[in-house]
Amino acid sequence: MRTAFFVDGYNLFYGLLAGTEFKWLDLPGLxxxxxxxxxxxxxxxxxxxxxxxxxxxxxxxxxxxKQAQDTYIRALKAQGVNVHFGRHRLEPGRAPRFVNKQTPASRADQVDIWQLEEKETDVHLAISMYRLATKQANAPAGECIDQIVLVSADTDMAPALRALREDFPTLRIGVILPHREGIKREPPGSLLECAHWTRRLITIEELNAHQFPPRVPTRKKPACKPEYW
Structure with a gap:
């Protein structure tokens, strides 16, 4: 069964890797x-x-x-991963002041903030999944993708998965939630409903077993694991 993975890098990092010693992740291996x-x-x-x-x-x-991210991306590309970039937008804005969890947010009490948003990534990912599924109609025998697997816990992806299930009924859909063992999170029901199968968490043992070597060969100089990782 030929499988195409679509990975939300932001969701993967903050859901699975941030604050750990496993950032030098061998993503294809995992x-x-x-x-x-x-x-x-x-x-x-x-x-x-x-x-x-x-x-x-x-x-x-x-x-x-920034250097660490660039190095990791070079390692991914050297292993055949297709990397797609969006962008960040930073703009001034206003938001309700946080007092404590018992005090509700109020439009009458707002403060100035910087709003940092990741732009284009989610839409690009969703469109790319759908375009790949569409291309299968004309793909040569033996080259068709039988399954698409989304690696994300972002419920914004649910409409795209739902469309894939409805429009391409023979295509299998999987979801891998980038949730680390030991951290309790509510599974996103809207994603689970759209998938034929779901992996709900990644264990510490799996993370430890799937790390790149300290030096990953590339076409130019090796990609070396950042020292503070």
């Missing part, structure tokens, strides 16, 4: 492992990774954070 457990006859034919570039001025380590 996805193939999860797929093999779920469906032993399936294999990864394509992996698409959607992200936006780090803004050094707002990153915890400034330029080092």
């Amino acid at each position: 996805l193939q492992h999860v797929l093999r457990v779920q469906e032993p006859q399936a294999f990864a034919s394509q992996i698409h990774y959607f992200t936006s570039g780090v803004k050094p001025d707002l990153a915890s380590r400034g330029v080092l954070s």
Whole structure:
């Protein structure tokens, strides 16, 4: 079963990797492992990774954070991952002041803030899944994608998955939630309803077992694991 993965990089990082020692993740290896457990006859034919570039001025380590992301993306590309970029938008705005959890938000008490939004990534991911499914109608025998797997817990993806289920009934849909073992999160029901199967969490053992080597060969200089990772 030929499988195409579509990975929400932002969701993956903050749902699974942030604050851990596992950021140098061998993403293709982990996805193939999860797929093999779920469906032993399936294999990864394509992996698409959607992200936006780090803004050094707002990153915890400034330029080092941007360099680390760039290095990791070079490692992913060297392993055949297709990387797609969106962008960040930073604009001034206003929002209700936070007092405490017992005090409701009020439009009458607002403060000035900077609004940082990731733009184009979600729409690009959704359209890319649908376009791939559409192209299967004219694909040569033996090259058709039999299954699309979304790696995200973002419920904004539910309409896209629902459309795929309705318009391409022979296409299997899987969902891998980038939730780390030991952190309690409510599973997004709207995504689960659209999928033929779901992996609800990734274990610490799986993360530890699927890390890139310290130096990943590329066409140019090796991609080396950032020291602070």
